[in-house]
Structure formats: C-alpha cells, structure tokens
Amino acid sequence: MHNQISGGIFFSAVIQGRDITVQLPPQVTPALFGLPAGSPAFTGRADSLRDLLTALEPSPSIGGASAVVVTAVGGMGGVGKTELAIQAARAALARDWFPGGVLFVDLFGYDPGRRLDSGHALDGLLRALGIPGEHIPFETQDRARLYASVLSAYARAERPILVVVDNAADPEQVRPLLPGDSGCRAIVTSRHTMGMLDARLLDLNVLTPQEAISLLGRAIDLAHPRRSARHRARDRRRGGSPAVRVPAARAADRGRPARRRSTPAAEGYGGRPGRRRIAADRAAVRGCDGSRHI
Structure with a gap:
C-alpha cells in the first residue's frame, strides 16, 4: 500500500492514516491579501x-x-x-x-x-x-x-x-x-x-503641473461630487507634489459653517487663528490623504 499527500504547502506535522484520534493545535490562517487600499484620487504616473x-x-x-x-x-x-x-x-x-x-x-x-x-x-x-x-x-x-x-x-x-x-x-x-x-x-x-x-x-519625480491639477480636481470631486469644474481654477498654481491634497481639503471644506468644539483639546488652542490653521491643516491631511506618499 502506498499513500501520498499532494496539493498543498505544509510547514507543520501532516498525519495520515485510518481511525486516528488527535487533538490539533489552533489553525493559523495566512494573511496574504492585506494590501492597503489604493487611493481613488490616484492620477498621472x-x-x-x-x-x-x-x-x-x-x-x-x-x-x-x-x-x-x-x-x-x-x-x-x-x-x-x-x-x-x-x-x-x-x-x-x-x-x-x-x-x-x-x-x-x-x-x-x-x-x-x-x-x-x-x-x-x-x-x-x-x-x-x-x-x-x-x-x-x-x-x-x-x-x-x-x-x-x-x-x-x-x-x-x-x-x-x-x-x-x-x-x-x-x-x-x-x-x-x-x-x-x-x-x-x-x-x-x-x-x-x-x-x-x-x-x-x-x-519618481514630482508630478507635472497638469498632473497636479488633475489630482487636485479629483480630490475635490471625491469630497464634493456636485462641485463645478470651474471651482478648481483657484488652485491651478499650487505645487506639483501630492501634497496638493492639503489645499484640496481646504477647498472642499470651504463654505461649511464653522463649528465650535468644546473639548479640552480644542479649548487648548485658545482661539488663536495661527494654531487653528495648523489644526485645520493636520485635519485636512488626515481627511484627504486616501493614499500614502511617504
């Protein structure tokens, strides 16, 4: 009698036979498809x-x-x-x-x-x-x-x-x-x-001006799908790096009523415009950085 195991990749014990009672350790499931999601704003390149x-x-x-x-x-x-x-x-x-x-x-x-x-x-x-x-x-x-x-x-x-x-x-x-x-x-x-x-x-070099404009427009469109294309013109002269998503987030947030937060962290800014702008910039990066570009 000849027994053969095929059709798999094994890195631990393999048991073969008849009428065998065995207590197996917990199965370890491979995590081979954990790739981060791509950004829908990806353009150029x-x-x-x-x-x-x-x-x-x-x-x-x-x-x-x-x-x-x-x-x-x-x-x-x-x-x-x-x-x-x-x-x-x-x-x-x-x-x-x-x-x-x-x-x-x-x-x-x-x-x-x-x-x-x-x-x-x-x-x-x-x-x-x-x-x-x-x-x-x-x-x-x-x-x-x-x-x-x-x-x-x-x-x-x-x-x-x-x-x-x-x-x-x-x-x-x-x-x-x-x-x-x-x-x-x-x-x-x-x-x-x-x-x-x-x-x-x-x-990899910086984006061309046209690619940067396209990236900016797509980021704004994702935030506001109904936004008219003519509103993108105000950001046409911004840089050629994916960092243009920061002004994109600002533009997407324009027109929204200001909301005063009463949390201790917000109170810590003391109402100073400079610090509020820094906080807004950081929030913009978090909110619009659907891709990773480190």
Whole structure:
C-alpha cells in the first residue's frame, strides 16, 4: 500500500492514516491579501506604473539568467512612492500574476520612534505566511532562512508571492525581506537609491503641473461630487507634489459653517487663528490623504 499527500504547502506535522484520534493545535490562517487600499484620487504616473508592471510581470529565465526580482522605487518624501507601489501591486493581483498573494510591510525607516528592524519585520511576515509563533526562530538570520524557504515553496507550487516593502531607510534593513526565488517579486520604496540591492531602479519625480491639477480636481470631486469644474481654477498654481491634497481639503471644506468644539483639546488652542490653521491643516491631511506618499 502506498499513500501520498499532494496539493498543498505544509510547514507543520501532516498525519495520515485510518481511525486516528488527535487533538490539533489552533489553525493559523495566512494573511496574504492585506494590501492597503489604493487611493481613488490616484492620477498621472502612467509611465512609471507601466514600467513597474513590466518589472513585475512573470517571465521565464533567459539564457540561464533569472529575471529581475526586486524593483526599488526612489524619490523625495511625499512624491507618491507608496501609492505607486500599492497601485502596481493591486494591478498585478488583478491580472493573477501572484496567486500566492501579497505581503506588505511598512518599515518606518524615517521615523525613529517606529522604525522596524529586519528581525521584527520578518516575525510579522512569517506570521502572515501562516507560520505559528512557536515555530519562528529567535535569531534574525534563522528567520531569514525560514522566510526564504517558505517563499520558495510557494513559488515551486506555482503560487508566487509579491512582497511590498515600504519606507526602507537602507539596504541592510530591507535585504533579509527580499525573495531569493525568481518566481516571486518585490517592490521596495525608499527616499534613497537602493543600488546595493542589485535591483531595478525607478526614480519618481514630482508630478507635472497638469498632473497636479488633475489630482487636485479629483480630490475635490471625491469630497464634493456636485462641485463645478470651474471651482478648481483657484488652485491651478499650487505645487506639483501630492501634497496638493492639503489645499484640496481646504477647498472642499470651504463654505461649511464653522463649528465650535468644546473639548479640552480644542479649548487648548485658545482661539488663536495661527494654531487653528495648523489644526485645520493636520485635519485636512488626515481627511484627504486616501493614499500614502511617504
């Protein structure tokens, strides 16, 4: 008699037999489709999006050489790197290029208070892949080996995974998180050029004036669908960065009656116009920043 188990990827005990009574541990469900939502105000970037999708598209090895696995998207803070990566990842998933799913991690590389080292990032990624916490090694190097093995197993099972690593500060922070199997792909965003990763480099510049105007108009239209297009003219000369969403939120909020809040936090501003404007700007960023552009 010959028994064989097939059709799955297993990283724990597999039991086979007849009349077996066993108490199984709680099932760990992989979290492989936790990609953040894309912004409906996304506009422009057609060339950059096309280049990024070209790099993500599955392709066979040519002449024994593996296809490019990693694409590094670089540019100044606020230029739209994260949103471009999310839009490309969602487009790739819609085309069924990565049936294994997508892993997303924000390393907070430029936020000293929240910055993730690669060891903590690997812990989260392994749990997202369905590895029980008690099976995750303590040392970063061991975690990296297990992580690479799991990604390779998915690729061999024709279920490649896309890895999106956001806000990497330097190559050493992100290197252990990258797939080694050419069946998988990775997008890395950073304010620095990640040339040391042997990645395909994609530099992102500020939006053109016309793209910025279009983004501003779409942000206003989302807030007020009935708003006439002629009202957009007042903001035509604002900057070419996605930061134009701040004036977009201001414009969307114009005409609404002022509401006095009686909370202690509001009272703390003491009625000073300058501080109220700062609070309004922060609220505008929170209210209209449907995309991430760090």
